[in-house]
Amino acid sequence: MVAWLSTMDETVTFEVGGTVFKTKRATLNTIEGSLLASLDKRKYVFYFDRDPTAFRHILYAHRYGRVHVPKDICPIQFLEEMMYYGIPKRLIAPCCWKFIYETENDVDTLKIFVDRNAKFAHFKNQVHPNESKPIGVDMFGSDGELNIIGEDKLPRGWQAKPTEKEECGACEHEPAHKVWLFLDEPASSPAAKLWCFFYTFVVIVSVTMDILWLDEAVRVPRYLSKLTEETHNASLVLREEVNEKVFLLLDTDPHVSLFVIDILCMTYFILETFVHFSTCPRKLTYFFNPYHLLKITLVITMIISTIFEVRKDLYRDSLVLEQFYFFCKTMNVLRLLLIFRLYKIYDGLNILLLALRYSVKELALLVLSLIIGVIIYGCLIFAAEIKTEMFATTQISMWWSLITMTTVGYGDFYPTSALGYTVGVVCAVNGVIVLALPIAAVAGTFNNLYSRHLDFHKHKDAVRKEERKNTIDDDTESCSTSSKSTMINKNDLKIKDLQ
Numbered sequence: 001m002v003a004w005l006s007t008m009d010e011t012v013t014f015e016v017g018g019t020v021f022k023t024k025r026a027t028l029n030t031i032e033g034s035l036l037a038s039l040d041k042r043k044y045v046f047y048f049d050r051d052p053t054a055f056r057h058i059l060y061a062h063r064y065g066r067v068h069v070p071k072d073i074c075p076i077q078f079l080e081e082m083m084y085y086g087i088p089k090r091l092i093a094p095c096c097w098k099f100i101y102e103t104e105n106d107v108d109t110l111k112i113f114v115d116r117n118a119k120f121a122h123f124k125n126q127v128h129p130n131e132s133k134p135i136g137v138d139m140f141g142s143d144g145e146l147n148i149i150g151e152d153k154l155p156r157g158w159q160a161k162p163t164e165k166e167e168c169g170a171c172e173h174e175p176a177h178k179v180w181l182f183l184d185e186p187a188s189s190p191a192a193k194l195w196c197f198f199y200t201f202v203v204i205v206s207v208t209m210d211i212l213w214l215d216e217a218v219r220v221p222r223y224l225s226k227l228t229e230e231t232h233n234a235s236l237v238l239r240e241e242v243n244e245k246v247f248l249l250l251d252t253d254p255h256v257s258l259f260v261i262d263i264l265c266m267t268y269f270i271l272e273t274f275v276h277f278s279t280c281p282r283k284l285t286y287f288f289n290p291y292h293l294l295k296i297t298l299v300i301t302m303i304i305s306t307i308f309e310v311r312k313d314l315y316r317d318s319l320v321l322e323q324f325y326f327f328c329k330t331m332n333v334l335r336l337l338l339i340f341r342l343y344k345i346y347d348g349l350n351i352l353l354l355a356l357r358y359s360v361k362e363l364a365l366l367v368l369s370l371i372i373g374v375i376i377y378g379c380l381i382f383a384a385e386i387k388t389e390m391f392a393t394t395q396i397s398m399w400w401s402l403i404t405m406t407t408v409g410y411g412d413f414y415p416t417s418a419l420g421y422t423v424g425v426v427c428a429v430n431g432v433i434v435l436a437l438p439i440a441a442v443a444g445t446f447n448n449l450y451s452r453h454l455d456f457h458k459h460k461d462a463v464r465k466e467e468r469k470n471t472i473d474d475d476t477e478s479c480s481t482s483s484k485s486t487m488i489n490k491n492d493l494k495i496k497d498l499q
C-alpha cells in the first residue's frame with residue numbers, strides 16, 4: 001500500500017501516533033519555515049510519534065492559513081506542538097486567543113507561587129537554591145525553566161532568576177547573614193517566624209500607647225519637665241491660640257507606666273533597626289527599600305517625640321515646633337504599616353498586595369476618572385447654583401461633587417435649584433459607575449490569584465501525600481517492586497522525536 005501511495009506524485013502521507021493523514025505537497029508549502037514545508041521533497045511518507053489530534057489542527061493551519069486550538073488538548077501542550085511544527089503564533093485565530101492566553105496567564109501566576117515555595121524550601125533545607133528541588137520545579141525543569149521545545153520560544157517570565165546568593169552577594173552561612181535572615185525573612189526559620197510575631201506584638205503595643213497618649217484618663221500632673229507653675233502659665237499667656245488639647249498636653253504628662261512602656265518600645269525599635277541595617281548584605285540599596293526607609297524615619301520621629309515629651313519648654317513658645325511635635329507623634333501610628341512584613345509568612349496577604357500591584361493601571365484609571373468627574377460636576381453645579389447662596393466657590397462645589405460621586409454624601413452642601421438637582425442626579429449615578437468598574441477589575445485579579453494559589457497548594461499536598469505513601473511502601477516492602485511500578489517515570493513522559 002505504501003508503495004502504491006509513493007507513486008502518486010502530489011500526495012504526501014503522514015502517520016502520526018497511529019492515525020493516517022493525507023494532503024497535497026502544495027498545501028505544506030503554504031506556511032514558510034514550518035517543519036512540514038521543509039520536509040524531504042523526495043519522500044512521500046512520514047512518521048511522527050506525536051499527538052494526532054494536535055496534528056489535525058497543524059494540518060488545518062497549512063490548509064487554511066490559521067490555527068484553531070482543539071478543546072480536548074491543553075493549550076500549553078498545543079503551543080508546544082505548534083513550536084515543534086514551526087507554526088508562528090500570529091496564525092492563531094482570534095476566537096481561540098482566550099484559551100491560549102488565559103492558560104498562559106494562569107501558568108505565570110502559578111510560577112509566582114512555585115518561586116516563593118522554592119525560596120522557602122531553600123531556607124528550610126539550608127541548601128543552595130539550585131540544589132534544592134521543591135514541589136513544582138519538576139514541571140519546569142531543575143533550572144526553573146519550562147521544559148518546552150525551542151528554548152528561544154519560552155513563554156515570558158520563565159527565565160531563571162538570580163539566586164539568593166547572587167542577589168545579596170554574601171555567604172548565607174556567615175553569622176551576620178544569619179542574623180539578617182532572622183530579622184528580614186520570617187520564613188527562614190521557626191525562630192524568625194516567632195520573632196516576626198513578637199515584632200508585630202511590640203508594634204501593636206507601641207501604637208496603642210500612641211492612641212492613648214492624649215486621653216485625659218491616662219494623663220497625670222506634670223512630673224517629666226521641671227517648669228515652675230509661674231513660668232509655665234506665663235508662657236501660655238503669650239500664646240494666642242491655646243485650645244484644650246494643647247493645654248492638656250502642656251499641663252500634664254502620660255502616666256508613668258505608659259511612659260516606661262513607650263521608652264521600652266523605642267529602645268526595642270532602635271536596636272532592631274540598628275542590627276537590621278548593620279547586618280544588611282547590601283548597605284547602599286538598603287535605603288532604596290520603602291519598607292526600610294519607613295523603619296528609619298519612624299525611629300527618628302519616635303526619638304523626637306519622646307524628647308519633646310520630656311522637654312516641654314522646647315516647643316512651649318513656638319506654634320511651628322508644637323505642630324512638628326504633633327506630626328511626629330502621629331507619624332508613629334504609621335508603624336502599623338510595618339505589620340505588612342507578615343506578607344512574607346501569609347500567602348493571603350501576599351496575594352492581596354500582588355493583586356494591588358497587578359491592578360495599578362485600573363487603580364490609576366479609577367483616580368483619573370474620579371478627578372475628571374469631580375472637576376466637571378464641580379463646575380457644573382457651581383454654574384447651576386450661581387443664583388443661590390449654596391456653593392460660594394468652585395472649591396466647595398468640587399468638594400460636594402467628590403462626596404456625591406463616592407456616595408458618602410455628608411449633606412453639608414446640597415443643590416437647591418431644579419438645574420442643581422439634575423446635575424446632582426447625573427453626578428451620583430456617574431459616581432457609582434466610575435467607582436464600580438475598576439474595583440471589580442481589582443477584585444477579579446485578586447480572585448484569580450487566590451484560585452491559582454489554592455490550586456498550587458492542593459497540588460503540593462497531593463504530591464507530598466504521594467511521596468509519603470511511596471516512602472512508607474518502600475520501607476515496608478523493600479523487596480517488592482510493585483510500589484515502584486506506580487511511580488511515574490519522568491523519562492517516559494519525554495516527547496520522543498522519531499522522525
Ligand SMILES: [Zn+2]
Nearest residue numbers: 068093095096
Ligand atoms: Zn478558534
